[in-house]
Amino acid sequence: MILKGSPYERGLLQAGLCPEMIGPVRENVHLQLGKYQQLLQSDKAKGYLEEQIRITGELFPDVFEEVKGISKGFDLRMIDLFRFYHLRILLDMDGCTSWAVSLSSKQAVVGKNRDLADENQIFQRVFVHHDPDWQGKKILSLGSLGAPCAYSSGINSQGFCLADTNILTTDHGSGACRYFLMPFLLTTCDNVDQALEKISDLPHAGGGSLALADSHGKIAVVELGHHHLNTQKSTRWLVKTNHFTSAELGPSNLKAGRQSSIKNSEDRLSFTKRKISVIYRDFDLDKAIEMMKSHDQEGGICRHHDEDTSTTISGAVYTCGNRKLYFSDGNPCDSLWYEFSLSNDKNDNIRNQIFKI
Numbered sequence: 001m002i003l004k005g006s007p008y009e010r011g012l013l014q015a016g017l018c019p020e021m022i023g024p025v026r027e028n029v030h031l032q033l034g035k036y037q038q039l040l041q042s043d044k045a046k047g048y049l050e051e052q053i054r055i056t057g058e059l060f061p062d063v064f065e066e067v068k069g070i071s072k073g074f075d076l077r078m079i080d081l082f083r084f085y086h087l088r089i090l091l092d093m094d095g096c097t098s099w100a101v102s103l104s105s106k107q108a109v110v111g112k113n114r115d116l117a118d119e120n121q122i123f124q125r126v127f128v129h130h131d132p133d134w135q136g137k138k139i140l141s142l143g144s145l146g147a148p149c150a151y152s153s154g155i156n157s158q159g160f161c162l163a164d165t166n167i168l169t170t171d172h173g174s175g176a177c178r179y180f181l182m183p184f185l186l187t188t189c190d191n192v193d194q195a196l197e198k199i200s201d202l203p204h205a206g207g208g209s210l211a212l213a214d215s216h217g218k219i220a221v222v223e224l225g226h227h228h229l230n231t232q233k234s235t236r237w238l239v240k241t242n243h244f245t246s247a248e249l250g251p252s253n254l255k256a257g258r259q260s261s262i263k264n265s266e267d268r269l270s271f272t273k274r275k276i277s278v279i280y281r282d283f284d285l286d287k288a289i290e291m292m293k294s295h296d297q298e299g300g301i302c303r304h305h306d307e308d309t310s311t312t313i314s315g316a317v318y319t320c321g322n323r324k325l326y327f328s329d330g331n332p333c334d335s336l337w338y339e340f341s342l343s344n345d346k347n348d349n350i351r352n353q354i355f356k357i
Contacts, residue, residue: 004130007062011069014145018125025074025123025146029084040083051174052205053082059202062187063180066148074146085147085179088166089207095261095310096165097268097301098153098211099239099276100219103283108213108320112142112153112163113292113301113332115310120144124314126327126340131187139186140325140342142316149183152316157342158190159215159320165240167208171252173226175203178210185210192218196231204229209240215320225249237280239272241265271299285326288317293333302333 001017003010015022039045057064071078095115102108114124129139129149141154153163162185164178176184181202189195191214199210199222206226213219221238223230223246230246232238242265244250255262272291279287292315295302303312315332318325323342328335 001125002128002130006131006133007065008069010129010131011066011071011148012073014070015073018145021123021145022074026076028119028123029074029076029080029146032087033080033083036087048174049079049082049086052086052177053078055174055203056082056177056180059176060180060184063148063183066183070146070148076146081146085177086205088179089172089177089205095242095265095303096152096163097239097241097272098163098165098209099237099272100211100213100221101237101276101280101283101288102213102217102219102235104217106215106217106321108161108215108217108219109283109288110153110155110161110163110211110213110219110318110320111288111292112165112211112316113303113312114142114152114314114316115303115312118304118311118313121311121313121330124329126325128342129183134187137187138342139183140323140340141186142314142325142327148179150186151179151182153318154182154186155318155320155323155325155342156186156190157323159323160186160189160191160195161213161318161320162186162195163211163316163318165209165211165242167223167242167244168254168258169207169225169244169249169252170254171225171227171249172206173203175205175226177205178208178224182210190214191216192220196220196222199224200229209244211238211240213318213320215323217320223249225252228252237276239269239276241269241272243269245269267299268301269299271297272301285317285319289315289326289332289337292317292328295333302331304331 098112123144138157141150143151155161221232228248294300315328325340
């Protein structure tokens with residue numbers, strides 16, 4: 001989907017270009033909120049959301065305007081969208097595995113398997129965002145209808161890329177929600193160093209991680225807590241799943257009643273590290289996609305077995321040097337992969353089917 005215009009116009013276009021999805025998006029938001037109505041009606045939740053709306057308007061006015069457009073287009077109240085976006089701070093609703101590889105001074109690659117309840121796949125889209133105020137910059141992102149830019153991952157036309165994972169933690173508070181932080185970084189940053197500086201200057205709501213990479217070959221992973229941040233850098237590779245691993249944030253992992261989820265996250269982290277350590281010696285796109293498709297071994301990152309709490313609804317591999325996205329719309333192991341590109345400024349995107357590997 002190509003979204004051109006101001007933040008409000010781009011938000012409005014989601015519904016304008018997919019009118020047949022207005023009803024399903026509204027129904028999904030109301031369904032999710034209905035499941036947790038008692039929680040959301042508590043004085044604590046109400047006060048927190050009011051503060052988050054205020055903070056978002058102050059920190060990320062453009063993203064706030066985009067959400068206004070989404071609200072108008074899908075005929076949803078702003079408060080309900082904010083409730084929906086912040087559910088993932090409170091609840092175990094998604095997973096994901098992300099990684100970043102630095103290959104040379106101008107070669108960095110980011111991968112993400114997106115894990116959600118499988119009913120979310122119908123809302124998944126690849127977007128190109130193009131705002132006249134960005135002076136030619138564009139954003140190619142993977143996200144969902146009803147959500148702001150780069151709800152899962154994205155890359156801009158300068159080759160700066162990011163992808164998130166969800167992490168449940170006790171270290172929450174008022175601050176930047178990462179779903180609003182991600183489009184802000186893609187809009188305002190050209191490289192990893194700029195992004196790290198902006199992240200360090202902001203208050204954060206806590207929960208989740210970001211894998212960052214750029215066209216100069218730099219990579220980093222940031223664990224996002226409310227009271228603490230932890231940044232890991234490497235000249236080789238980094239991996240993140242759904243638990244904090246740093247000394248600062250590890251003690252805040254929410255573990256009560258989540259033993260199987262924590263073990264799954266730890267297994268995927270170990271598996272992906274082992275795989276990358278092997279393919280790094282002779283890294284190529286085919287090997288990266290094969291890793292994204294793996295699920296037979298313990299810790300495999302393509303998740304759709306009966307015992308999995310989430311389903312991998314897509315796989316994404318971004319190559320920063322040539323600003324491309326390789327994307328599977330469905331389980332990475334048995335879906336076709338497609339190529340999208342921001343490398344040609346005369347086109348908003350180029351899409352080519354590539355065969356299953």
